[in-house]
Amino acid sequence: MKAPPFRYHAPADLDAAVALLSQLDNARVLAGGQSLMPMMNLRVAAPDHLIDLGGVQSLRAIEETPEGLRIGAMVTQRTLEQSALVARLCPLLSEAASLVGHQQTRNRGTLGGSLCHLDPGAELPVVAAALDAIMHVAGPSGARAIAFRDFALDYLTSALAPDEILTHVTFPAASQGATSAFMEFNRRPADFAIVSVAVTMRLDAGAIAQCAIALGGVSHAPVRLAQAEEALKGMQATDAAWDQAAQIAALIACDGDDLYPSDYRQELCGVLVRRALGLAHRRAEGAFHV
């Protein structure tokens, strides 16, 4: 179908965008349009006003800062996939970005759009959960920062107030000796993930000094596997450790649907967590041998 009628606004800077969003009734922000446009074409969304951020250049920067990698909300998934800076400071994000949709949608789809839309099958929110990303938002009363765990509230629902816009996201830079892996399972490549997993790990003389495990597709928002993260701390980086984490993952409470019931997703959680931890570890080993 065609999108229902709306009025189009193309602010040239962030202040103008924030002003429009707080003045207009039933307005939506348009980022890359790879989720909002289908929703409008399907008449699931019918905003009266569309505020296109395409012309707001300040939202497209990628910078290395003392806090980590700072990425503008309008940076496309394709840019994330190809950026050398992202690959160096946040390889987990590069890897996940390459799995978002298809190249034809990654060329337009954005980091901010994906993180605000919060589809349960999306890849980038899982990375944000694993890395404890900080979400920076701007509204009429100024800017504020929200930890990702407080940002993903519910199904397709973020902590953004109706008059707030996500401006950029800070991902802590991967530390020395850190390794990571992103994996997902779907029936066809490039579909939304049925279950996805992001892991990061820091190794110290063969032992796991710290690790983070986040799962997508199990609930409305990404879930951190805190119990397994704790259990692995101090263990030797061996198959026994991955098996233990997998057992914990396979017990996690999963939402199910007709196609993929909860026990099927639980099984996937276990398998993917084991594989992703093993892959991250092999990557670290490989790096040590170079």
Add this chain to the structure above:
Amino acid sequence: MFDPQRIQLTVNGREVEATVDSRVHLADFLRRELQLTGTHLGCEHGVCGACTVLVDGASARACLMLAVQANGRSVETIEGVATPDGALHPIQAALSRHHGLQCGYCTPGVVMTLLELQRESAGRVVPEEEIRAALSGNLCRCTGYQGMVDAALEILR
């Protein structure tokens, strides 16, 4: 509600100026206003890839982009791929040779996707895996893809 927007863009190298309703997507604009009906619409919600065009050289779903968002940009469609005298582009010729199309509904999108891949590869040999990943964004109900992959492998080696 009519929300007229003045736009100026380049389509297949030609300057175009028009007034469009803001809700009109780029594919409808190309098809209805410019009579460039080679860009097809399959699903109109971003899953089939029949509407794939290049915007500033990058592939995009023309059903997920408003015509007004193409303001100031350069759009390439299937109509601009063959030379004006009708000689097929090497990608088109290879698809034909390898039976990479049957009904042809998906083909304009497939050609645009492969054109982007060919330009990005800049002479590098592109592995089959990468070709299949690029084509995963174009649904074809007829061919089973093998002919398309064969054509692409021939062009991108």
